[in-house]
Amino acid sequence: MNTMEITKVVGGLSGALLVLLLLKMGAEAYYFPGAEHEEQGYTIAVADEGPVEEVEAVPFSEVLAAADAGAGGRVFNKCKACHSVDAGVAKVGPSLFGVVGRAHGAEEFGYTDAIANIPGTWTPEALNEFLTKPSDYAPGTAMSFAGLPKEKDRANLIAFLSTLQ
Ligand code: HEC
Known part of the structure; x- marks a missing residue:
């Protein structure tokens, strides 16, 4: 491989990684855990939503x-x-x-x-x-x-x- 070929391979890999990254970000934004998107049409149950502070209202x-x-x-x-x-x-x-x-x-x-x-x-x-x-x-x-x-x-x-x- 000469320098030109290496540059092409690295460039190609970087491009692919960028596409993956963008896809991942897009998916995360769409299926953001905890938030219920109206337009989503369905809700994904997320098991761990972190500690939920429950304030019991005692009469x-x-x-x-x-x-x-x-x-x-x-x-x-x-x-x-x-x-x-x-x-x-x-x-x-x-x-x-x-x-x-x-x-x-x-x-x-x-x-x-x-x-x-x-x-x-x-x-x-x-x-x-x-x-x-x-x-x-x-x-x-x-x-x-x-x-x-x-x-x-x-x-x-x-x-x-x-x-x-
Ligand atoms: C700085 C003086 C002051 C302090 C301290 C104060 N009050 Fe009063 N309180 C008043 C006055 C003057 C009124 C009449 C208020 C009015 O007519 O708007 C009143 C009215 C009231 C009433 C209405 C009574 C009725 O006959 O309708 C209650 C109940 C009451 N106070 C409870 C308390 C309690 C319990 C505390 C302590 C946690 C307290 N107040 C502390 C001055 C005080």
């Missing part, structure tokens, strides 16, 4: 059933600058005695419309939502409190509030 009632009212009493430290647990005793905010099951804005207290106009009662679910971020549940509320981001803290606190009857 709040279940979290509450397992809650610790004693721990909730300690979470209440964040509230007690503004709320008393004695019946009818308002501070910056209304008394929280008996708040679970009580109508929104039911105390002798100068509520904002943000609270006073909410229909229904403070169910555990309503309290859970309110305490996550008060300004989301009751936009414009005078309660300047950022919220309790941890569901467990909220559940414990609501279990504690339920004992105040």
Whole structure:
């Protein structure tokens, strides 16, 4: 073989490799695992799609059933600058005695419309939502409190509030 022939062979091989590579890329793009292409018409089941994070949605009632009212009493430290647990005793905010099951804005207290106009009662679910971020549940509320981001803290606190009857 002379140099010219070697060049031709190498060139031919490279061309063939390039074609294979392009075919492979095309096939991969078409049968991309995990993605379901509408136009594909059928779906290829791929066994290993990597770890799928499954976030089990546990109903709040279940979290509450397992809650610790004693721990909730300690979470209440964040509230007690503004709320008393004695019946009818308002501070910056209304008394929280008996708040679970009580109508929104039911105390002798100068509520904002943000609270006073909410229909229904403070169910555990309503309290859970309110305490996550008060300004989301009751936009414009005078309660300047950022919220309790941890569901467990909220559940414990609501279990504690339920004992105040
Ligand atoms: C900085 C003071 C402040 C803090 C801290 C605070 N609150 Fe309040 N809270 C208020 C005020 C003021 C209102 C009345 C809001 C309105 O009328 O818009 C209120 C209203 C409420 C209501 C509605 C009561 C009703 O009678 O309808 C609940 C429930 C409540 N707060 C629970 C809590 C809990 C639980 C915490 C602690 C995690 C807490 N608050 C922390 C000031 C506060």
